[in-house]
Amino acid sequence: MDNIPITGLDDLTAHMDALIADPSTPLNAKLFDDIELQLTDFNTPPLLTTLLPRLVQILHTTPSDPTTPASLTTKLLRPLSFSQIVSLAPPESLIQALESPFPAANILAMTILHKAAASPSEVAQLADMQKVVKALVRTWLGSSEVGVGEKGGRVMGDLLDVDCEQEPPARPQRGRGRGATGHALDAGMPTWHDMVLRKEKGEGKLWKRVFADEEVYGLLLDLLAGRHEDTDVTSTTAGHDGHDGHDEDAEERRKQKARQLTLAQGRILRILPRLAALDLEKIARSDSLAAPPPTPSYYAIAAPTNGTTNNGHSTPQPNGTSSNRPNQNGDDILIMNGISDSEEPTPLSFPLPAPPKPGQGLLHFAALRMVDRNDMLMHLSLIDFLEAFVGLMRVTPHSEYKVAVVKEILREALLADGDDNNNDKLLRESLESLPDRAVDEEREGLRGWLAEVMPVVVGDMEERREVVMR
Numbered sequence: 001m002d003n004i005p006i007t008g009l010d011d012l013t014a015h016m017d018a019l020i021a022d023p024s025t026p027l028n029a030k031l032f033d034d035i036e037l038q039l040t041d042f043n044t045p046p047l048l049t050t051l052l053p054r055l056v057q058i059l060h061t062t063p064s065d066p067t068t069p070a071s072l073t074t075k076l077l078r079p080l081s082f083s084q085i086v087s088l089a090p091p092e093s094l095i096q097a098l099e100s101p102f103p104a105a106n107i108l109a110m111t112i113l114h115k116a117a118a119s120p121s122e123v124a125q126l127a128d129m130q131k132v133v134k135a136l137v138r139t140w141l142g143s144s145e146v147g148v149g150e151k152g153g154r155v156m157g158d159l160l161d162v163d164c165e166q167e168p169p170a171r172p173q174r175g176r177g178r179g180a181t182g183h184a185l186d187a188g189m190p191t192w193h194d195m196v197l198r199k200e201k202g203e204g205k206l207w208k209r210v211f212a213d214e215e216v217y218g219l220l221l222d223l224l225a226g227r228h229e230d231t232d233v234t235s236t237t238a239g240h241d242g243h244d245g246h247d248e249d250a251e252e253r254r255k256q257k258a259r260q261l262t263l264a265q266g267r268i269l270r271i272l273p274r275l276a277a278l279d280l281e282k283i284a285r286s287d288s289l290a291a292p293p294p295t296p297s298y299y300a301i302a303a304p305t306n307g308t309t310n311n312g313h314s315t316p317q318p319n320g321t322s323s324n325r326p327n328q329n330g331d332d333i334l335i336m337n338g339i340s341d342s343e344e345p346t347p348l349s350f351p352l353p354a355p356p357k358p359g360q361g362l363l364h365f366a367a368l369r370m371v372d373r374n375d376m377l378m379h380l381s382l383i384d385f386l387e388a389f390v391g392l393m394r395v396t397p398h399s400e401y402k403v404a405v406v407k408e409i410l411r412e413a414l415l416a417d418g419d420d421n422n423n424d425k426l427l428r429e430s431l432e433s434l435p436d437r438a439v440d441e442e443r444e445g446l447r448g449w450l451a452e453v454m455p456v457v458v459g460d461m462e463e464r465r466e467v468v469m470r
Helices: 009-021 029-038 045-061 067-077 082-088 091-098 103-118 120-127 130-142 146-163 178-182 205-212 214-225 248-278 280-284 297-302 362-369 376-395 400-414 425-432 440-453
Strands: 456-458 465-467
Touching: 009 029, 009 045, 029 067, 045 067, 045 091, 067 103, 082 103, 082 120, 091 103, 091 130, 103 120, 103 130, 103 146, 120 130, 120 146, 120 205, 130 146, 130 205, 130 214, 130 248, 146 205, 146 248, 205 214, 205 280, 214 248, 214 362, 248 280, 248 362, 248 376, 280 362, 280 400, 362 376, 362 400, 376 400, 376 425, 376 440, 400 425, 400 440
Parallel strands: none
Antiparallel strands: 456 465
């Protein structure tokens, strides 16, 4: 250790030993920062055996915010591959970091898992660690920290990209001559080839783990449907005595879980267009024992208490609460997954969606059933998702299956119960305006794609069918 030209190393190791002996010892962040600033790719390897075991133990035991130890650990691990790291730290260490209440520890674990995206074989190694993948899913969707959710989405997306069993898209040839000016490459725009990380076919093991493993896929669906303890707003309606559903603590817990459900749903909606572009069939169909997806909790919250109505498919119709109704002061009340500051019911805007069809996967659940569209915030998130999904599907390789899936989703999303009187007009207007918001080189292609996949509507007076997009 004397041969390592790093100032303050002895002081740091002594401090870490004190933290290990007594976790309540105040953490001296400056000692960690001073060492981190001196680390380089050349002097880091000799320090691994000295510092890493101590850091791992401190991260597991300290009651203090571990931001500075986690930052130093990240710097130490930078030259190492995923397989090298897991040979030094067991999977249990990753699970503990993912389950830590401190965001710094969560992000450290995700940074380590992200290293597996360096090669398909390392993603396959991670996929074999079922408990680690399960902990990643729960932390990604169940953390209240925005930074943790964003990091988890990037990590999961990149890992699934590298693990995808589809051939990576070939780079398109740049056009030549007068006709070249309309090509995306000639316009300097990214193509699907540019958006994909992998350079070779993956093994598909992580896809199977996430979307076919009963425990992992079931956990993911429960978090998104509000059936998991982190997102279940119905489990907090009773008071401490089990009878009073209106005590302040229970109401606050209910709002926290409603917010977490909103975060989880928003996170899956952001990653799904990318996953659909990578392997549409994997997320459009499901043979998992966890399928069909569970009924979202807003069905129960919205169920009427004085009489039952239905939407033509034997599903209770909620009396609901409007997400943008004014209160007595004229202010808008924004609700999240059925939770608002006002309990006054107002007429329903959207009926409950039909039950899922056999074999439908995560894509249909998220696009058509997961979101309570009477929640303004989530309705807008759903529209953003469908815009991204439709736009990205246009640039992926053409197939009849792809067109059929996009048509099926848009038909049900736009025409509730097949009744044009119940259609989602805001979604329709947003999709119709996509070409007007696109760059010139993409405008006509996008119009043609929308004309191909958008559903038809019935003319109310002339009883004629016409394509929505012209």
